[in-house]
Amino acid sequence: MRIHDISLTVTPKLPTWPGDPKVDLERVEKIEDGANANVSRMSIGVHTGTHVDAPFHFLADGTSIETLPLEVLFGAVQVIELGSDVDLITAEVIQSASLIQGVTRVLFKTRNSQYWARGETEFQTGFVGISADGAEFLVKQGIQLVGIDYLSIAPYKQSKPTHQILLRAKIVVLEGVDLSQIKAGVYQLACLPLKLGGSDGAPARTVLIEQ
Ligand SMILES: [Zn+2]
Numbered sequence: 001m002r003i004h005d006i007s008l009t010v011t012p013k014l015p016t017w018p019g020d021p022k023v024d025l026e027r028v029e030k031i032e033d034g035a036n037a038n039v040s041r042m043s044i045g046v047h048t049g050t051h052v053d054a055p056f057h058f059l060a061d062g063t064s065i066e067t068l069p070l071e072v073l074f075g076a077v078q079v080i081e082l083g084s085d086v087d088l089i090t091a092e093v094i095q096s097a098s099l100i101q102g103v104t105r106v107l108f109k110t111r112n113s114q115y116w117a118r119g120e121t122e123f124q125t126g127f128v129g130i131s132a133d134g135a136e137f138l139v140k141q142g143i144q145l146v147g148i149d150y151l152s153i154a155p156y157k158q159s160k161p162t163h164q165i166l167l168r169a170k171i172v173v174l175e176g177v178d179l180s181q182i183k184a185g186v187y188q189l190a191c192l193p194l195k196l197g198g199s200d201g202a203p204a205r206t207v208l209i210e211q
Contacts, residue, residue, distance in 0.1 A: 002210040004187070006177040008049040008116065010042075010203065015123040016149055020045040045202040049188050050200075052193040055171040057200040065202045066195045077105035077189035077208070079182055082128070084111040088155060089130040091137035105145040105189055106138070109179035110207040112150040115181035129155035135165035145189070146172030152188070153171045177206055185210075 012023045017172035019045060027133060029039035046065075047053070052073075055062025080097045082089065089108060099106065110128035130138070130184035138146055146153065146166065153173050154162035166173055174191055188209035 004099040004182055006179060006208055007180055007206050008141060010049045013121045014049055014123055016045060017047060020047060022147060023048060026123045046199050048203055050176040050206050051200045051203045052173060055167040058167050062167060065193055065199045066197055067070055070171055071132040073191045074188060075105060076186055077107055078103045078186050079109055079184050081109040081184040082120050086110060087128055089128060089134045091133040094134055094137050098122045099141060103141055107141055107147040107177060109182060112151055113178060113180040129153060130162050132161035132165060135162045139165060140167040143171055145172040145174060147177050149177050149179045151176050182208060
């Protein structure tokens, strides 16, 4: 068994969504200053790094992160690798990407993963996302969880339609996974967003288990 960590490391260097809070990790008790123990505090947006969106993120009456079903966050997942020429994940792109029959969790590995491999610290606007018709296609396929290798499932400046279609259908949206070291195929996904009461999202340590 091999465990692949596809989580981004949360540090102040991690790019964050324009306008979202920056990552602030600060040690407030220091052993070297005579404290009994080292203690840090953090201040981050809930959509920092590898994270899960709750329906409440884009739906005023949507459910919040602590209520998401763990059954969906854990289980078989297909990693689909798209060519570096794909700029938008449309229904047509997904259709030709050979989703395995019966698969309910899918992660898209796109050219976005090169940003993580290169260690980009600036926010990128030209990332690959899923179009509204791509989102509708996933709903029709009975997908329960979809993930992508940049900070939003939707293309830049077109956040709303894709998010609303997916979240209304109760599809769990996983964003900011680093798939640069992952080959296409089927894995076991384990994704555990922090249990933040009433939150529209939460950072999630996420791994792929290869058997
Ligand atoms: Zn998000």
